[in-house]
Every structure is written in C-alpha cells, then in structure tokens.
Amino acid sequence: MTNLAIAANGLRKSYGDKVVLDGVDLAVPEGTIFSLLGPNGAGKTTAVKILSTLITADAGELHVGGHDLAADPQAVRAAIGVTGQFSAVDGLITGEENMLLMADLHHLSKSEGRRVAAELLERFDLVEAAKKPASTYSGGMKRRLDIAMTLVGNPRIIFLDEPTTGLDPRSRHNMWQIIRELVSDGVTVFLTTQYLEEADELADRIAVLNNGKIAAQGTAEELKRLIPGGHVRLRFTDPATYQSAASALREVTRDDEALALQIPSGGSQRELRSILDWLDTAGVEADELTVHTPDLDDVFFALTGTNVPTQPNQPKETVR
Ligand SMILES: Nc1ncnc2c1ncn2[C@@H]1O[C@H](COP(=O)(O)OP(=O)(O)OP(=O)(O)O)[C@@H](O)[C@H]1O
Secondary structure, eight states, rough: OOOEEEEEEEEEETTTTEEEEEEEEEEEEETTTTEEOOOHHHHHHHHHHTTTTSSOOOOOEEEETEETTTOHHHHHHHHEEEOOOOOOOOSSSSSHHHHHHHHHHTOOOOOHHHHHHHHHHHHTOTTTEEEEEEEEHHHHHHHHHHHHHEEEEEOOEEEEEETTTTTTHHHHHHHHHHHHHHHHHHHHEEEESOOHHHHHHHEEEEEEETTTTTEEEEOHHHHTTTSSSEEEEESSSHHHHHEEEEEHHSTTEETOOOOOOOEEEOOOOOHHHHHHHHHHHTTTEEEEEEEEEHHHHHHHHHHHHHOOOOOOTTTOEEEE
C-alpha cells in the first residue's frame, strides 16, 4: 500500500456559527501533487492552516507525515514547509539575508547555512538579485524566494496556498516548473488554487471543495467524466432559419432564446465530419459553429455553480 503523506478523516472547523469545513476526508499519497480547488471563501486556506498546525480543527482524525496532528504537532512541523498567500519574505532585507535568517531558524551552522542559501538562490534564479532588498523584487521573484526559504528546512511535504495568484502567465509557468521539480525529488505537494487550469496541469488528484464539503475528488480526467460530454453548437441569426433547422435536426437540444442548437459530440475529427455531412444533407447552414469539449471549468460550474477566473489566453471554444 502507498504511504499517505496527508490523511484527514472527518475534518471539521467552524468560526462561531459559520461552518467552514463540514466533515472533509482527504488522502494524499507520498510524492504526489494534490490540489484543493474551490471558489473564494470555500475553506481552502483554513484546511491548509489546520494541516500545517497553525490552527486546530474542531474534529477529525488528521495525520501528516505519519504523525498524529493532535498528539504530535511538533513532529508535523518538522516534516512540512508552508508557503502562504501572505509571504514570509521580509522586504527590508536582501534575498540572501532572508535565506540566511531561515537557515538560522533551522539551526544550521554558519557555513552550512551559507552553502544551502547559495544553492537555493542559484536553483531559483535569484543569484543576481540576492544582494538587493526583497522589497524591490517582482511578484514572481518574491514567490520564488518564498519557496526557496521554505526549502531551507528540507521538508518532505509542502503546502502551497494559491502559489500563482496574481502572477503573470510567464511567472505562473515558471512556478509550475518549480513545483514539478519538487515532486520529482520525492516531495509531496498540497496545493490550493482557484485556477482550474493549474490543477489540471499539475495535480495527480484534485478535490473540489464547496460549502465546506468535498463535492468531488479524483484525477482531472475522472472529474471531467463526471459531467455530460462535449457538443457542437450551431448559432443562427435568422429566427426562420433557426426554426427550420430545429425541425430538420430533431434530436438536438434547442436554445430558442439564443437561436442555438446543440448536438452532442466528443469533438473528434470523424464525429465532426459526420455532423457536417448530416447538416449538409439536411440543408442546414448555421451562422456560427463552435466545438465545445468539457474541461474542468464545466466540472467546477456543474459542481459548485460558480464561475472562476480562467486564463485569458485559453480559449475553450474554436469558432469557425
Ligand atoms: N479567523 C476567522 N474568523 C472568522 N471567520 C473566518 C476566519 N478565517 C476564515 N474565516 C471564514 O471562513 C471561510 C473560509 O475561509 P478561507 O480563507 O479558508 O477560504 P479560502 O477557500 O481559502 O478562500 P480564498 O480563496 O478567498 O482564500 C470564509 O467565509 C472566511 O470568511
């Protein structure tokens, strides 16, 4: 059996009357990336704070790194690293000084601290900036420094709370590469994100948190299979043309308001060709044809009824 880096059973947390986590079960195998996905206020940060010992749960059996969270929080702390939405970076001192401070906190000797700091600054492409105050760093550089600081203690499990929120696309891709490299070294990553694309790219398993409960859990592919498949959408501008197309193509879904028809389709070339042939035979000429394949956005919407921001450069429909 695979060892679990993180295991939660029946995790509960309320603030006053507000139930934030309402019996959450999580299982994260060692050396994998797990993504907790949820809209704003779903309780992602609360889950991270509990699992990283910053706050206590009201109920639940929780193990991190094989240690019981309630009985041995100190051992959990020694096994983990946390990079939160609010970074630990001190802007008044340089990147290098931040790293050395971290090395001191981990009781490394002066020479060992210097060696580790130099190695990590190099790895995260911060050598040139190392002697500059961290307040002058870009958002992406600050996040990289933050992760580098987290790695000083050589943690086996890392919690990354929304690590790419606010970063530009290139810094986001850099961060993804860093996360992949961490996992290839055997580290377990627990990642929270509002970006479906990010979970899709990185995570071995994804859990969707909604209203304090896990709405669904699985690989990206498994989650996509939970919702109805793709479709071809035909849009018309002339109501009469729309009506005659709708009666010619009887087994399609109608959207009378939008003058649109939807034909179920997996989106393969073969299927598209046969749909086009069918339309030609029926004499249907739509003003617009779009192919829609289900993605995590659809899953998220179906499960939570919430739209979340996607990347602007990710068109999910191809317009002819
Ligand atoms: N210390 C606190 N006292 C009272 N309510 C709190 C506290 N911390 C969080 N909450 C509430 O708990 C809910 C979950 O918050 P949490 O920060 O875990 O959500 P999140 O999923 O991380 O959201 P975001 O993506 O906005 O960071 C929110 O409604 C929040 O207002």
